Amino acid sequence: MGTLFRSEPMTLCQLFIQTDSVFNCVSELGELGLVQFTDLNPGVSAFQRKFVGEIRRCDDVERKLRYIEKEICSERIAIPENEYEGELPQARDMTDLEALVSNLESELREVNQNNVLLQRSYVELTEIKHVLKNVDTFFEHVSPTQFRHLAYDGPQDQRTHEHEMEVVRRMSEDGRRDRAASELHVEVGFVAGVILTEKFSSFERMLWRVSRGTVFIRRVFIDTPIEDPNTGDPQMKSVFVVFFQGEQLHARIKKICDAFHARRYAVSSSQQERRDMTINVLTRLEDLQTVRNKAQEHRVRVLANAAKEFRGWLVKAHKLKAVYHVLNLFNVDITHKCLIAEAWCPEANLEEIQRALKRGTDASESHIPCIMNRLDTTEAPPTYNRTNKFTRGFQGIVDAYGVSSYQEVNPAPYTIITFPFLFAVMFGDAGHGAIMFLFALFLVLREKSLQKVKGAGEIWDTFFHGRYIILLMGLFSIYTGLIYNDVFSKSINIFGSSWKAPEISFKNATEKDQPIQLDPVKHYTGTPYPFGLDPVWFMALNKIPFTNSYKMKVAIILGVAQMLFGVVLNLWNHMHFKDQTPFPPPTSRAERFLRQYLKIWTEFIPEMLFMLALFGYLVALIIYKWTLVGGSPDGSIPCSRSLLIHFINMFLFTYTKEPCYQDLLYAGQKPVQMTLLLLALISVPWLLMAKPLFLLYLNNKHRQTSSGDPSSDLAPLAVTVEENPQDIAGEQAAETSPGAPGTLEESTTNSSATGAILEPEPEPQSEGHDHSTSHKGKFEFGEEFIHQIIHTIEYCLGAISNTASYLRLWALSLAHSQLSEVLWEMVMRIALGMSTNWIGAIALFVIFSAWAVLTVGILLVMEGLSAFLHALRLHWVEFMNKFFKGEGYLFEPFSFREVVSAIDEQL
Template identity: 50%
Template sequence: MASVFRSEDMCLSQLFLQVEAAYCCVAELGELGLVQFKDLNVNVNSFQRKFVNEVRRCESLERILHFLEDEMKNEIVIQLPEKYPETPLPREMITLETILEKLEGELQEANQNQQALKKTFLELTELKYLLKKTQDFFETETNLAEDFFTEDTSGLLELRTIPTFMTGKLGFTAGVINRERMASFERLLWRVCRGNVYLKFSEMDTPLEDPITKEEIKKNIFIIFYQGEQLRQKIKKICDGFRATIYPCPEPAAERREMLAEVNARLEDLITVITQTESHRQRLLQEAAASWHAWLTKVQKMKAIYHILNMCNIDVTQQCVIAEIWFPVADTGRIKRALEQGMERSGSSMVPILTEVESKTAPPTFNRTNKFTAGFQNIVDAYGVGSYREINPAPYTIITFPFLFAVMFGDCGHGVVMLLAALWMVINERSLLAQKSSSEIWNTFFHGRYLILLMGIFSIYTGLIYNDCFSKSLNIFGSSWSVQAMFRNGSWNTHVLEANSYLQLNPTIPGVYSGNPYPFGIDPIWNLASNKLTFLNSYKMKMSVILGIVQMIFGVVLSLFNHIFFRKIMNILLQFIPEMIFILSLFGYLVFMIIFKWCQYDAHVSQYAPSILIHFINMFLFDYDDPSNAPLYSHQQEVQTFFVVMALLAVPWMLLIKPFVLRARHRRSQFNFGDVFVHQAIHTIEYCLGCISNTASYLRLWALSLAHAQLSEVLWTMVMNIGLRVRGWGGIIGVFVIFAVFAVLTVAILLVMEGLSAFLHALRLHWVEFQNKFYAGAGYKFSPFSFKHILEETSEE
């Protein structure tokens, strides 16, 4: 239980392992996840380490597995294992390499065969349609008429008519070209051949698939008539330049029909072969999908183990692996048992030796967390990882953070919405975790679900204290104020009501105010009062000052526990005591005056109540001759003078005594008095001025609370009120539309934007105003070798 409030006690030990048992022992420590290895080969190049070849083999297996994953993408569902497989032994790498390399080779061969078959299928399909279009053209144009070179009805278009000087036998070239290149191909053919060709083209209606990219491609069939070998060569070069495919097309019609029949027969055979090849490929992928996750887990575990072994030393006899490890002292027994299990699994007879060594560096900081406390610990660690064995602010943050957030966010209606959202995430956390969303915003909210849950609960509480629910008050217990008493007293009558838009209840009149405070929170009648904002300003401002000073004093008290734990008696006498005297003499006394005034002055004498702010200013000026501001109590001058003198004495107490005491202690040894004095001066100035600025900083609790309440009221008045004012059927229909707008704006502005603003301000109050009183945050985090963390990080990537 003590480890919750302070980081774990850590131990640095040397670990001696037999070479044959090292792999299995490291594997067991990886399953345990409680040991951090030090890199003993920092000055050794990564490529010169002992197990670099094994790491490369694991990376080669990872490449094959990623290749298989890409092949299965959008085709085969990879099966998730019920549990992670055990760490494989080193000899299993050979078996795994054989299986994966064979599977990769068969799959690559199947892909190559499939691509070759699909390429042939594409060419035969193009040839089939080309033969059909050519045959259709020649059958349509058997008897050439005088208007042969005008537009015909075959659906083929022409580039231009054949010139009249072409009187010899015409040759033709037929082929297929990508549709997007057709326009450029046509223009270049016209210019290069100077119009001495005749072009017909038609679009292929059948969609084609690229055998490599598997994307849909659109093509055109073309026929070019020309005369002479010179034009044929030019046409061929242009076709090559535009990557057009030229197919042999016989001139006799009978040969074309015979070729078409042969092509159709080959296509039927090819479809059968492609189907069989695809079935074989699918069988290979199904086989890979069943074991893919298990293979990947094994490879990642082996690779992680060899990375750790590369951080160890091997003695000159090549028989012993030497490692240095950090681990929590409380887990020593578990670590020894894990090492024994690794030794038994490897078949070794040499027991691993664990020897504690002295550390020249500070140990890492390790705070145990669970799914509830992890979010709060992350808030603390984001400011800075605690120094070794320093008191941990996270347990106190569990309460203070959502509470201060709720002070700024206080609205029980908005708190209920936030609570329901957090409850949904908590109840369905297993299914939501299994989905493994890649959205960073969603993951941030989900990982902080317990924090949001507490923020919602505390917001409901503070909302009831403020008596604020969607900017409206809840009249649960009935008001302590009575309007009838004003009529019975004669202060109000019908004429007074008609003449005044606003009237004020006088609490000094008997019967108007019962004298009993509202049982819980603020009386609902304040929601109707014209001076509501004035009352809440005073109330929330003083409440913010009290909460801020109490939390700062608590932070100073926590520093005492650090001094006691580290046995720094000097810090207790020369730092903690003057700090407490300073803050209690000034700001503790301010809290006393606020509470004393609340208790001392009621409605009958409230008009004579003195100003606390004026008293606090005069306290420093030693000015007690202000007749307009009466004293709060008798002997106030003597008490305040004593507190100011004590606060002034605390400053040199903090500043001067400690450096000179340290100088006297280290007179015979090397000692830099200047550095010590400057450091103590900075601490003193920072603390004294910080008490003032930090107290003012807590006024953000008041400002954010009023801002949230006013935004909520504006949203209700300008949106929801519109639908409630309209009468009849139109109002009934309109209220649904208006409510939808109201709900969206409430979630977007008041819950998300205002919630984020309150969250950031609460974060700042903890990091700067609270933690700087006792928390250095100058450590580094304990990063154990854990298969669980490695596999989770890989899964997220």
């Protein structure tokens, strides 16, 4: 059984499932979500697999569903967001769903086509109505006169309005058009229609050029936009009337109208006929509008009913497709009566998987049970860390750097505490932390309703998914802010300061505006401030040197403690994986012990010695100095030793008493430091040489044993030592996995059983080979030695650079506090110093708003992001490199919940 501190033990299982029950069994496993199938057909393309036809049918159903969704959204009909009910798909559902969706799509397409035809007729009638109305307007404002001239000098010719009216009036009178034409010996006609307003200018110029200026054009804008029947977009159009003479010019005008997609409508020259036509058009428009309303109501009703079931259809289609994709990973038995699958399963859930297979078999009414066979393999299993909504975010922080190797120590449980704490050390303001905490608390309390918010943007999704991380970051920031006694850059005095200034000196100093020097012997009460920094330090002139020294030392202590903890976690890895040497079994207890704990005595012990001898000693000096330096009873000023100078002198073997800050801290300091330095020096070659030399000894020993025994089948060792625990993960999974319930005999004799787990039988091996034959390659001392050189250099130099890297805790804390103080002094203090009248009240409101916006934008968002990234760096590099390989791959089980989650993100 796995724990939060280590990934789940996994096992590779082989499944034999009957063809008639395979769909239901896979559906049950998808509902369970604890099985990761492997591809048994890696050389077969996606188009040559067994169930490619069914997948194409699912794709076709999804295409039709997308069309239905587009139609639903076009009517602004909401698709209900029902909770996941876990309905399992059946193989027969494919045909039913396909028929249902196809019928609905056909109905919608027919309705849409009819709507387009109705809309096209409605648009034509509307345009005819506007044409008739405007043609009547042309002819109503004229009086009879002789037609004298028909010439058009182009679009830019500004002829008088009187002349235009004369040209039209003559042609508008009933019974007089023939007389005018006979007088001029020409036949005058006109073409009326509708064109897009944006095309009219080009249309007019083309007519002028083709007619050589012998046409007369009038235009009127249509005030209301007309909907395009094909796209539904509103379009602005204009009514035009073109007067011409001659049939040849008439034919040219019609061609130009067609080229510009201008609709021409036949309009009679008789006023009475136009009136009758107008009445007919208005009647048809009214009837057509009634039909359109009925058709639209029917369409909305169909889409509303479809919207209620749409999510269920989409989920079912995706589930069916997911099942068929999984079935394509299976192999077909030579008898074609069953399918063979291989899958990774958590050992703790084998019984649940068996029960799921039984449910699938029962649902298909099959009498042949599914058989589960546990396979022995050297393939590295996937990494499966169980998480919940609280731990998922912290596990994501670790997985963003690298997935832990199989059964490797999982840093996520420790990151839950260390990550927000180190962030808070850099953030360190109780006021800002309270705002952050309240924001995250709101997200946590309203998480169910906020989960349904979609389209809010990537930034919002990041905040929401990391709400528990932000919650702890704010909570720890409140704690560290109280330790620093920093609330919006101001200190709070709850318990009363432990420093007391004489009243006379205080009065004189305030009158003369002079600082007061407080003597620790005389003015300190002897009892420290109960919690956090004494508020008197925030009024002191040496505030920054004091807080810098304090935060710098705290950063070193926290950094060394976290790195030592990382080395201890590596010990846990060593004790779990134990003997990774690929040699034959040990011949003595001593050899067994040394091989079993090889990495402990060759790596862990020298690493701890090196770290403790140098940086552990530095931490001890810091703590000792805090207890040592204080006021002297005789009133003399104590000499504060410089730890930096002492630490440098430790490596230079320099010990002097002048000046006083180089004086020894304690008696016997010189031999203690020389001993510690000697231990650190010894640990380096120990870490470098011990492991390669011991492996070389084992290699030579077993070579001699093999060559000295002619009856032995032991071949000369040709293996390599793998440092990665993944290389033996398969063996350990088989060795440490508990026996699974059920046997093959039980499944064949008991017809009610639907699943059996076959325990893997160890393959017979020739004497002396043992498990070493599973490793490949030759043992090369040079390669092993080079590998150990790299590891030693990385660790020793990294111990120094990583310790210095933790000083960012102090640097960012200083930057945050100074920015907060500057913002208060430059903005908020101005408002508080203004007068108390109504002008000051308004100014206070405005300035406070500006201060609040700057506080949130700069100190919470920007500084918070900076501290977050630095905390990530400290965990990924300084902490996790002490024990974390991160060479695994995630356990990605086949799960219907993932399918449904993907659908919810799309809808």
